[in-house]
Amino acid sequence: MTIIQLIFFIYLLLTRRTTASSSIQSFPAYLPNSINTPKILVYTYTDGFRHDSIPTAIEVLSREKVNWGLDFDFTENKTLFNEEYLKEYDALMFISVTGEAFGREGEKAFQKYLQSGGNFIGVHAATCALYNSSIYQATIGALFEWHPVIQEATFLREIVTHPATANLPDQWRFLKKGYFLGRGSVLLSAL
Template structure:
């Protein structure tokens, strides 16, 4: 009986000595837009949910586009008669009427947008370890924009994908946080991304030069000395002029961590099974690498994976 008691006691002590498994981090994923809306957003939502489930290291909640978004009229193109052709002028007048009606409909819809974004209020954000903007665009009506940035700077994670830099153009503090502002892009093109940090969680799976076919952004208000470069180009994506054209980076914001990648316009970048208009331009193996790239960036931003954020000061 004494030996049985000692054995039970030993097992109890051993069990209490084992470290408790860490609870998964919580990530709030935002795919809301007030500007251009990318067709790849549903694919990205599916992939991110899959990455969270498979990794087991974080869970995701989504803030998605509210129903009922008004559709705007398409601007008519001039025919053979040119801009001054009476038929085209009549079509323009009809378009202008439709545009004004669309603006009024959007104004009526915006309260639904504000309601959808209430989860980004400071009190609710206390439930989360990070926020992810996936191809967000426009001036999103957040409950408290300065409070949102303070929350990140207080030690939280921010992950931005593709058009996240095409968000809050009139909010310099957001641009400073994310590290750059979308300027323009040319036609989709195949580029050789240079891996600037093969040791970082977001790029350790990538080769020294990684070829991707996608829509490649150029930026303004980007300072190389303020970010830790992860992927870059050594020439313009379209006209091939030599230079420094950043693609992905990491940085600190206060005690928070920021990861951004401009890749992710196309479905076949996100998903190895997705056709792009019936035809893929990227091999399914590339999509798997892109998913690992995004997952590594998420885990790093959440403090779950290694990686430097020290600015290199140069493109290489």
């Protein structure tokens, strides 16, 4: 399994609505074996609003990591964002991180990590963090601006060839809370 396949799988897992007591039987019991167990740092630092889904994400990842052949470490400690610590990980996963999640030195370490081939996974409110970091903004693609109340929306597939959208219909309706982000690379949009 490549790190890209792993990232996409984790994205699909964490964007599913689950609660601590709900089942995730729709997901595979295991992932294909790889030569090395990918090691992922899951970062859940928040400064301001904290999503109540964070504990559920941690619980699911902790419970299933052996079945999926993954190794997760969890932290909210922004002082760990240094070159020595980050180089131990195959991927960094930000789950609903908000606010200024690391300082200037952390930003430099984050940039060096990515430039050295590190992988980044931003889940849900990861777009609500580090508004003052051009490096993070370039990595995440777009930052959260606002959202309206839950409403039915028409979703349009804008890029048909990307692996994340290849199996989606060209258009569908869904009851959802839409998020408005600064315009980045768009794969899917809602009317």
